[in-house]
Amino acid sequence: MKKVSVHIVTYNSDAFIVDCIESVMKQSYPIDRIIVVDNGSRDQTRQKLQEYREVVTTIYNQDNVGFAAGHNQAIHMAESDYYLVLNPDVILHPDYVYHLVQTMEADSGLGCATGKLVFKQSPDIIDSTGLSFTKSRRAFDRGAGQTADLCENKGYVIGVSGAAALYKKKMVQDVSIEGCFFDEDFFAYKEDVDVAWRSYLFGWKAFYCPQALAYHDRGWKKGARRQMPIRIRRFSYINRYKMIIKNDHWIYLLRHLLPIVAYEIPGFIYFLIKEPKVLGAWWDFLLKFGSLLRKRREIQGKRRISFREVYKFFE
Known part of the structure; x- marks a missing residue:
């Protein structure tokens, strides 16, 4: 059985982290390791992480080093076959990891996969089914705002959102530049889009699996x-x-x-x-x-x- 580690980067995430970790612990597919990198939270995040110290490996950064660097820290520590990069404001359905691993094991050309991400507050509305690019060089969450039952067709996409992405270790090692999977010059925002573009250039495929379901409570709402x-x-x-x-x-x-x-x-x-x-x-x-x-x-x-x-x- 392939090993899967789950990587979460937190920053003042006390409102979400408990539900996120609990959903990881309830996965039907065995999770080899949960790694949380805390980027200098000033709220109660660290206190809440202490409650899971026996099941979660935690790295405490003194300062906020960013999403990209935080996840690179977790990747360098992990020894699994797959890495689930997960936002702390995401709650996974119990079969989320199972469906993605099954999908990726069936196609050796796949480097990453995502499930159907819906809005936690409106689970009938899509948050992301992957990424889409425009000729103007803008990137969007594929399917965002659509009714969830209209996004039932699985298939290849150009890339996946870093909110709940399963990456194959072999791909991560292959596409890393100067020892980093996520570009730390980005700090935060669009580092997952950059990875998607780079990975596709290297010949890796990405896939959307609608059977895998997750609920996303976005920190910055539209209009904010x-x-x-x-x-x-x-x-x-x-x-x-x-x-x-x-x-x-x-x-x-x-x-x-x-x-x-x-x-x-x-x-x-x-x-x-x-x-x-x-x-x-x-x-x-x-x-x-x-x-x-x-x-x-x-x-x-x-x-x-x-x-x-x-x-x-x-x-």
């Missing part, structure tokens, strides 16, 4: 963008450009120039007028530019499939 800390809004904004530098191809950037420009110009005007502080993220981009180019060379040097095969997923 202004409540997000400026630092997080900056990462959410600039990480898209980091992905483009690392993974994109100039020929397809030119082919898709119209939808890109149609998105970029209104977007830049919006930030310039409404959220000018977000544009300060370009300083971080410039500081990281050399690192991004270095990673790009490694990624493109290891690419195994044609760009035509990749861009067929860009809608």
